[in-house]
Amino acid sequence: xxxxxxxxxxxxxxxxxxxxxxxxxxxxxxxxxxxxxxxxxxxxxxxxxxxxxxxxxxxxxxxxxxxxxxxxxxxxxxxxxxxxxxxxxxxxxxxxxxxxxxxxxxxxxxxxxxxxxxxxxxxxxxxxxxxxxxxxxxxxxxxxxxxxxxxxxxxxxxxxxxxxxxxxxxxxxxxxxxxxxxxxxxxxxxxxxxxxxxxxxxxxxxxxxxxxxxxxxxxxxxxxxxxxxxxxxxxxxxxxxxxxxxxxxxxxxxxxxxxxxxxxxxxxxxxxxxxxxxxxxxxxxxxxxxxxxxxxxxxxxxxxxxxxxxxxxxxxxxxxxxxxxxx
Amino acid sequence: xxxxxxxxxxxxxxxxxxxxxxxxxxxxxxxxxxxxxxxxxxxxxxxxxxxxxxxxxxxxxxxxxxxxxxxxxxxxxxxxxxxxxxxxxxxxxxxxxxxxxxxxxxxxxxxxxxxxxxxxxxxxxxxxxxxxxxxxxxxxxxxxxxxxxxxxxxxxxxxxxxxxxxxxxxxxxxxxxxxxxxxxxxxxxxxxxxxxxxxxxxxxxxxxxxxxxxxxxxxxxxxxxxxxxxxxxxxxxxxxxxxxxxxx
Numbered sequence: 088x089x090x091x092x093x094x095x096x097x098x099x100x101x102x103x104x105x106x107x108x109x110x111x112x113x114x115x116x117x118x119x120x121x122x123x124x125x126x127x128x129x130x131x132x133x134x135x136x137x138x139x140x141x142x143x144x145x146x147x148x149x150x151x152x153x154x155x156x157x158x159x160x161x162x163x164x165x166x167x168x169x170x171x172x173x174x175x176x177x178x179x180x181x182x183x184x185x186x187x188x189x190x191x192x193x194x195x196x197x198x199x200x201x202x203x204x205x206x207x208x209x210x211x212x213x214x215x216x217x218x219x220x221x222x223x224x225x226x227x228x229x230x231x232x233x234x235x236x237x238x239x240x241x242x243x244x245x246x247x248x249x250x251x252x253x254x255x256x257x258x259x260x261x262x263x264x265x266x267x268x269x270x271x272x273x274x275x276x277x278x279x280x281x282x283x284x285x286x287x288x289x290x291x292x293x294x295x296x297x298x299x300x301x302x303x304x305x306x307x308x309x310x311x312x313x314x315x316x317x318x319x320x321x322x323x324x325x326x327x328x329x330x331x332x333x334x335x336x337x338x339x340x341x342x343x344x345x346x347x348x349x350x351x352x353x354x355x356x357x358x359x360x361x362x363x364x365x366x367x368x369x370x371x372x373x374x375x376x377x378x379x380x381x382x383x384x385x386x387x388x389x390x391x392x393x394x395x396x397x398x399x400x401x402x403x404x405x406x407x408x409x410x411x412x413x414x
Numbered sequence: 415x416x417x418x419x420x421x422x423x424x425x426x427x428x429x430x431x432x433x434x435x436x437x438x439x440x441x442x443x444x445x446x447x448x449x450x451x452x453x454x455x456x457x458x459x460x461x462x463x464x465x466x467x468x469x470x471x472x473x474x475x476x477x478x479x480x481x482x483x484x485x486x487x488x489x490x491x492x493x494x495x496x497x498x499x500x501x502x503x504x505x506x507x508x509x510x511x512x513x514x515x516x517x518x519x520x521x522x523x524x525x526x527x528x529x530x531x532x533x534x535x536x537x538x539x540x541x542x543x544x545x546x547x548x549x550x551x552x553x554x555x556x557x558x559x560x561x562x563x564x565x566x567x568x569x570x571x572x573x574x575x576x577x578x579x580x581x582x583x584x585x586x587x588x589x590x591x592x593x594x595x596x597x598x599x600x601x602x603x604x605x606x607x608x609x610x611x612x613x614x615x616x617x618x619x620x621x622x623x624x625x626x627x628x629x630x631x632x633x634x635x636x637x638x639x640x641x642x643x644x645x646x647x648x649x650x651x652x653x654x655x656x657x658x659x660x661x662x
Contacts, residue, residue, distance in 0.1 A: 149448065153440035157433065160653040161480045161662040166459050169436050173452040180445055218653050276660050384441065392443020394568070395504045398561025405560060
């Protein structure tokens, strides 16, 4: 899971115009940029930031869904949810590895996450309050993530693009699985259906916000588009997401919580009501309802696990020493 | 009904331990373990599901895997005490896993000759999984036992805390005895030698002593559990029980 609203990226770069032109020519020819290739500092910085945020989002994203593993209402759902959250951890692992090819270590990135310096997708700062949220997160949040991530499979940076191919396959499975959970609830008892509607009400707007600010207010889009790190604008992707999702909600008999939502024949897509950007910026700036708890949980896991990591290093060191002594 | 009850004991062991492992998901000491522990948990839950399904069919009252997992109280759960012990820390969790897998591997190897075709099928898959669990958890027992002062102390604490639950693994309930006599399940007491060898090998590398229990704790097979199991079940069963008859 990931939000394309890259937060606070600094695209500034100080190379010569000739160097930048040569680099741009490779990008325009759709060549993949590989870790050892020369690249503008701004390109490297943007990617480290973006891949890092993406990796952190996967790791923090394990928490809201992890919240329901021990309460999953059937063994089949329990196994599927456990496997799904494990997949998110796996995505985190590939992405940290992709970022490491740019010269930053997983430990450094982790420390930035825990200190609050590095950001992650704001969507995970909302609480999961019912079993239906396990369905809605798959359906909407993973659905929005896929809209963002499919184009990233063609990102100009090779390791990121390749990692995204596998990630997208798994996310697409998660999305269908989430939709199937919501469908089961929507066809279930009145209480289950109410649970599904309540969940849609709570996740709809935050999911639209995952695409980031409107294009007119998005500062970093232009350079990222030119470098083909990003292929579509925030508003284009948001529109695609809405157009794909509204019929799915109709099929389930659920109501999208937007009284202004209506089909616009002329543009061939849905018009939607105003997004609460005050809420968006509030959550981005760290005031999401679960923001403090998420970082606290990550910090606790990291701190409580320190003795394990130290022991593993110490043991490896002892083994190495014994091997040398035996030779 | 003895075979049904004996299969339930086995299924409960797997579900409860799988649930305990799943409690770690997202909170492990390192990302690799956030992947490894759910993996082992999934193996165990998968085995539990097949066994519940099979037990439900043998019982013949139309009870599904979910009826058996979600609608029994702690007095009706038949798991051994070892698997319900709380995670405590990573040392306890890995030692508990190692002890259990060191028992289940020879159990499933022997069950490859079961007279019950479903048990044979489970055994074929589970013995490979248990070999992996022994390797993974056993390597951690070694790393932590022969790591830092702190990790060695925590590992010794885990041994001290858990060794009193080991003997129960080798007890056969009256139901299990009947299943054993029918050749459905292996005789538990016969597996002691294999368990001792696996543990001795890892403990010698881990610089750990295998203590002899002054008094072994038992009771799980009769539904006499520690107080923690009720809380685990309350959490696990809450949504299922709040919506009687609902489909998920």
